[in-house]
Amino acid sequence: MNLKIHSTLTTTITASQITPRVRKEKGQFSVKEPIFVTMGDQEVKLFAAWSSSFSKRVEIALKMKGINYKYVAESLSNKSPELLRYNPVHKKVPVVIHNGKPICESLVILEYIDEIWKSGPSILPEDPHARAMARFWVSFIDEKCSPAIKRIYRSQGEEREKAVQDATEHLETLENELRGKKFFGGDEIGLVDLSATFIALWLGVLLELAGVELLTKEKFPRLCEWIDIYLNCSIVKETLPAREDLLDHLRSLRRPAK
Amino acid sequence: MGDQEVKLFGLWASPYSKRVEIALKIKGIKYEYFEENLSNKSSELLKYNPVHKKLPVLLHNGKPVCESLVILEYIDETWKSEHSLLPEDPYARAMARFWAKCIEDKCTAAMRSIWRSSEGQDKVIEELTVHLKTLENELKGKKFFGGDEIGLVDITANLMALWLGVLLELKGIELLTKEKLPRLCEWIDDYLNHQIIKETLPDRENLREYMSNLLKG
Numbered sequence: 001m002n003l004k005i006h007s008t009l010t011t012t013i014t015a016s017q018i019t020p021r022v023r024k025e026k027g028q029f030s031v032k033e034p035i036f037v038t039m040g041d042q043e044v045k046l047f048a049a050w051s052s053s054f055s056k057r058v059e060i061a062l063k064m065k066g067i068n069y070k071y072v073a074e075s076l077s078n079k080s081p082e083l084l085r086y087n088p089v090h091k092k093v094p095v096v097i098h099n100g101k102p103i104c105e106s107l108v109i110l111e112y113i114d115e116i117w118k119s120g121p122s123i124l125p126e127d128p129h130a131r132a133m134a135r136f137w138v139s140f141i142d143e144k145c146s147p148a149i150k151r152i153y154r155s156q157g158e159e160r161e162k163a164v165q166d167a168t169e170h171l172e173t174l175e176n177e178l179r180g181k182k183f184f185g186g187d188e189i190g191l192v193d194l195s196a197t198f199i200a201l202w203l204g205v206l207l208e209l210a211g212v213e214l215l216t217k218e219k220f221p222r223l224c225e226w227i228d229i230y231l232n233c234s235i236v237k238e239t240l241p242a243r244e245d246l247l248d249h250l251r252s253l254r255r256p257a258k
Numbered sequence: 259m260g261d262q263e264v265k266l267f268g269l270w271a272s273p274y275s276k277r278v279e280i281a282l283k284i285k286g287i288k289y290e291y292f293e294e295n296l297s298n299k300s301s302e303l304l305k306y307n308p309v310h311k312k313l314p315v316l317l318h319n320g321k322p323v324c325e326s327l328v329i330l331e332y333i334d335e336t337w338k339s340e341h342s343l344l345p346e347d348p349y350a351r352a353m354a355r356f357w358a359k360c361i362e363d364k365c366t367a368a369m370r371s372i373w374r375s376s377e378g379q380d381k382v383i384e385e386l387t388v389h390l391k392t393l394e395n396e397l398k399g400k401k402f403f404g405g406d407e408i409g410l411v412d413i414t415a416n417l418m419a420l421w422l423g424v425l426l427e428l429k430g431i432e433l434l435t436k437e438k439l440p441r442l443c444e445w446i447d448d449y450l451n452h453q454i455i456k457e458t459l460p461d462r463e464n465l466r467e468y469m470s471n472l473l474k475g
Contacts, residue, residue: 089360089392101349108355115348132323132332139325140309173309 044069045097047083049076050241051249053198054106055094061113061194063235065120069096107138110191123191137177137184138195145170146198152214153206164212171220174199178222182229193230200227201240205247209254264289265317267303269296270460271468273417274326275314280413281330283454285337327358330410343410357396357403358414364389365417372429373473383431390439393418397441401448412449419446420459424466428473 048055
């Protein structure tokens with residue numbers, strides 16, 4: 001695809017004439033930064049909330065790909081009419097608007113981003129079986145792991161005990177999946193790592209608030225190591241909220257125990 | 259062909275299993291079918307899906323793929339025949355994935371609640387009504403969710419086309435009527451009468467009896 005870049009000299013140059021910069025620092029993945037300026041026909045907006053792990057998945061992905069976007073901060077307790085217009089079915093963040101068209105649901109957005117912007121690192125692998133595995137693990141995290149953690153946080157007594165049991169089992173499954181790998185995606189961050197953003201930060205915060213110790217280095221050495229590495233990736237670090245801010249925020253929302 | 263060996267572990271009464279069978283048939287893919295028994299799962303099924311121990315499981319050249327929607331995308335990416343399950347355009351693909359997920363999440367949750375006759379039924383039915391009306395709108399000007407041909411969303415909506423209808427009947431809930439949801443009811447007729455769908459889905463009466471027994475038992 002030939003891309004017209006409008007420089008101040010009004011000379012159009014094609015993408016093949018641009019040398020992508022490759023930046024590789026120790027402990028971080030390489031990112032090729034395309035030298036784009038914001039193009040009117042590539043306008044990207046992101047409606048997101050700072051405390052939402054789903055929002056953050058998308059933000060990290062946009063940054064990984066070097067996509068310029070306008071960030072529209074939403075308040076979960078007071079959603080804008082624009083958000084409700086763009087996502088009438090679920091009324092939730094995140095929503096990405098690309099050339100005026102809305103895309104909702106974080107995983108749908110991640111796949112869309114990967115299909116449209118083929119420069120920069122890939123979010124999904126090439127091979128169909130590897131792609132199926134990635135989607136499988138994402139489904140596992142979203143439908144089993146995260147709900148179990150949230151149940152621990154929201155419940156008491158027997159219900160909580162059962163939730164802890166379930167969560168332990170699910171985390172053990174993830175621990176096994178990390179065998180021999182730096183990230184779930186292999187050597188680079190991929191779809192599963194992005195989806196596991198909840199586990200990297202929100203899980204620890206919720207368990208702290210619940211007073212439950214579960215994710216320890218002794219029980220889950222690989223998972224804990226993954227969390228350290230993931231949270232220290234420069235793009236992840238600059239995108240996620242500070243742990244203390246998230247802790248204070250969730251604490252302030254907490255309903256009294258029954 | 260040996261290097262195209264496809265096996266499917268399924269259950270005749272499972273909408274998830276049937277999704278995969280329909281996709282395989284639409285694509286003209288030859289496969290070997292293994293009928294599972296939920297109360298006595300085969301050791302092979304447990305080996306190929308150790309995480310969930312559920313069906314359907316697709317085995318392609320010895321490698322397992324689990325979760326029906328994951329399998330549908332895998333089938334579409336691996337066998338690029340004439341009939342695509344997902345459209346070419348990335349935005350249309352995103353829309354298809356959005357609707358498939360929406361139907362899966364909302365329909366499954368509603369059916370689970372109705373099945374158990376859990377508390378707050380009225381609210382559940384109200385929410386389901388809103389969801390079905392949303393789908394009614396989505397069908398405006400289209401024969402199928404996929405347009406002129408069946409696609410990912412239609413196959414995912416198996417659940418709604420047959421299983422939901424049977425469950426609502428068994429529970430005496432009047433919701434899927436031509437008066438309230440004309441386009442959706444027409445879609446159901448067109449879908450259930452599609453050649454491949456008709457030959458793949460279970461017979462309505464057999465399913466009704468199966469579900470009725472499960473509800474009593």
